[in-house]
Amino acid sequence: MPRTPRTSSRTAKTAATAALALAGVTLSLASAGSASAASLATWDKVAHCESTDDWQINTGNGFYGGLQILLSTWNAYGGRQYATYPHQATKQQQILIAEKILAGQGATAWGSCGAGAGLANDHATPYPTTPPAPVGMVHLTAADLTGDGKKDLVGVESATGNLYLYPGNGDGTLGDRVRIGSGWGTMSKLAAADFTGDGKADLAAVENSTGNLYVYPGSGTAGGMNTFGERVQIGAGWGGMRDLTALDTNKDGKADLLAIDSGGALWAYPGSGRAAGMNTLGDRVQIGSGWSTMAELASPGDLNGDGTADLVAVDPAGALWKYPTTGSLNGMNTLGDRNRIGTGWNSMRQLVGADFNGDGKGDLDAVEAPTGSTGSFYFYPGNGNGGFADRAAIGNGW
Numbered sequence: 001m002p003r004t005p006r007t008s009s010r011t012a013k014t015a016a017t018a019a020l021a022l023a024g025v026t027l028s029l030a031s032a033g034s035a036s037a038a039s040l041a042t043w044d045k046v047a048h049c050e051s052t053d054d055w056q057i058n059t060g061n062g063f064y065g066g067l068q069i070l071l072s073t074w075n076a077y078g079g080r081q082y083a084t085y086p087h088q089a090t091k092q093q094q095i096l097i098a099e100k101i102l103a104g105q106g107a108t109a110w111g112s113c114g115a116g117a118g119l120a121n122d123h124a125t126p127y128p129t130t131p132p133a134p135v136g137m138v139h140l141t142a143a144d145l146t147g148d149g150k151k152d153l154v155g156v157e158s159a160t161g162n163l164y165l166y167p168g169n170g171d172g173t174l175g176d177r178v179r180i181g182s183g184w185g186t187m188s189k190l191a192a193a194d195f196t197g198d199g200k201a202d203l204a205a206v207e208n209s210t211g212n213l214y215v216y217p218g219s220g221t222a223g224g225m226n227t228f229g230e231r232v233q234i235g236a237g238w239g240g241m242r243d244l245t246a247l248d249t250n251k252d253g254k255a256d257l258l259a260i261d262s263g264g265a266l267w268a269y270p271g272s273g274r275a276a277g278m279n280t281l282g283d284r285v286q287i288g289s290g291w292s293t294m295a296e297l298a299s300p301g302d303l304n305g306d307g308t309a310d311l312v313a314v315d316p317a318g319a320l321w322k323y324p325t326t327g328s329l330n331g332m333n334t335l336g337d338r339n340r341i342g343t344g345w346n347s348m349r350q351l352v353g354a355d356f357n358g359d360g361k362g363d364l365d366a367v368e369a370p371t372g373s374t375g376s377f378y379f380y381p382g383n384g385n386g387g388f389a390d391r392a393a394i395g396n397g398w
Contacts, residue, residue, distance in 0.1 A: 027289055029197060030290050036103040037123035043067070043095050043116035046110055050234065055094060058087045058316055062293065062354040062358065065094050067110070069101070072262045072292055077101050078241070080188075081134045081158065081319040084295045084349055085316055090371050095126050095380040120275030124364050131175075137398050138375040139184075140355040143192035143201035143246075144168075145227065147220040147348075153365065154180075154192055161185030165227060171218070173394050180227040187214075188195035189238070192273030193246035193255030194218075195280055203228055204244065204257065211239030215276040232276035241267075243297040249287070250329040258299075264292030268329055269301040287334040294321075300353030304343075310362060311335065312353065318346030322386060341387045357381055364388060367398045374398055 044053075047066035051057045055066035063070060065086035067081070073088045077100040083089035101109050113290055114120065133324040137155040143153045146167055152175060163181030166174040189206040194212035200220035206213050211286070213235030216228035247268075249256045254271035260265060266288030269281040294313040298325040303310045304320060311323040320342030323335045348366040356363045361382035369375025377395035380388040 006260075006353070010106065034186065036100055036123070038102060038119055038122040040095070040126040041124055042117050042119055042122040042124075043098065046098075046113050046119060046264075049113035049116055050110065052358055055091045055378070056087050058085070060316065064316070065089065066091060067094055067098050068132075069098065071295070072264070073101060073109075076240065076262065077104065080242070081138065084314070085346075087316075088346065092127065093372065099126065110392075118266050135372065136369060137164070137192040137282075138350065139188055140350045140352040140365070141192040141203070141246075142168075142365070143191045143358070145201045145203075145218055145220075147200065150358065151356050154183045154190065154354065155350075156190070158185075165222065167222060168359050169355055172363065172381060172392065178222060178224060180223075180225060189242065189244040191244040191246045192258060192269075193257075193259075195234075195246075195255055195271055196275050197254065198275075202276070204234070204246070206238045206241070206267050208239070210236075212236050213238040215280060216269070217276055222335075234276055234278060234280040235269075236299040243295065245297045245299050245311070247299040247311060247325070249307065249309075249325050249334055251327045258287075258297065260297070261292070262293045265289050266291045268334060270329060285329055285331060285334070286333070287329070287332060289332075296349065296351040298353040298364060300364050301355045301380060303362045303382055303384075305361070305384050306356040309352070310386075312341070312351070312364070314345045314351070315350070316346070318344050320345045339386070355382075363395070369398065 006229050019140045023126055049066040051066045058064055058140040077097050079097045082093040107114035138158045140155040142151050142153050147332050150168040150170040152168045161184050162179050164177040165180045166177045167191040174329045187205040191204045192201050192253040196382040200218040212233050214231040215234050215359050216231045217285040221375050240262045243260050245258045246255045249268050254273040256271050265286050267284045268287045269284045271351055272282055293316050296314040298312050299309055307329045311358050315323055319340050321338045322341045323338045326336055347369055350367040352365050361384045363382050374397045377398040378391045379390045379394045381387045
């Protein structure tokens, strides 16, 4: 069992700083300390104070890993390129994200531990050489993008920024991938669905540098680099949102977009079914709270045969939870009571849902890989009773 970090209770000053980070507020460097980098030895001192040198610690207090980073801060500074939660990343990866936090918020982001370690006065670089590039496929999403009635998979190759389409075979397996875009290293938070109401699946994505939300209208065919048309902006201020997931919450036949904000609120943006533009999504409705520790949101479809789509998510302990939709976009009553449908999912990442084998039951795909490495891709067929049957490996090097 992991030991409790020395500073798990946190000082009032650190709690205040964490609250600012949670709200997405960036402290000025003038008030927070001028350091924008620190040596490996100094980060080791911070970790010794914060977690007694346990880089994989997760005590359930909302702070994760050796440097006790909030999940919302981890997401805001790009940590998801490495792992879902900070404690699942390597020491080097945690420090690389901490360097970004230090540059943005200053040494007071670690309260007395940062001050005691001399974090504000150290200007060295912890890793002088270029760190390894992120590996594997990221930002996976699924829909029938080729118009053949089978669910396909789309994702970004992290090392190159290329966008690939993996055509579904209709039995849970995937065909040979096809490159359908380049330069997607600047985009994230992909979600596929028919957002424009023309019967063709589109791709929504957030531009990292601006926080703008774009829709790339689908052509309905496997057209290589012409699979999607010219993008159209449909929103702004999406930089602080995460885990974008397409789901028809109210059974009106129009795809809605779900997302979690930096404060842990879960929102539904109802789809209008209109052509891509700033009216593609309606006014958002809060449908949940306390989601700050939940991750890997995905919509497999109908898991239990009640005719409504379900939502799944993973908690920090690795439990997989199902949240049934009620079929009505009704504020905090949009989702029914959750129930646990799996354990040990903290070893899985890049969850993506759809009816991949065409049997009318919701399925999941997910990557199992050590931190910083590629791994196997698995298909979890829905059993129709709210859970999944035995998984099958459908790919390697993911």
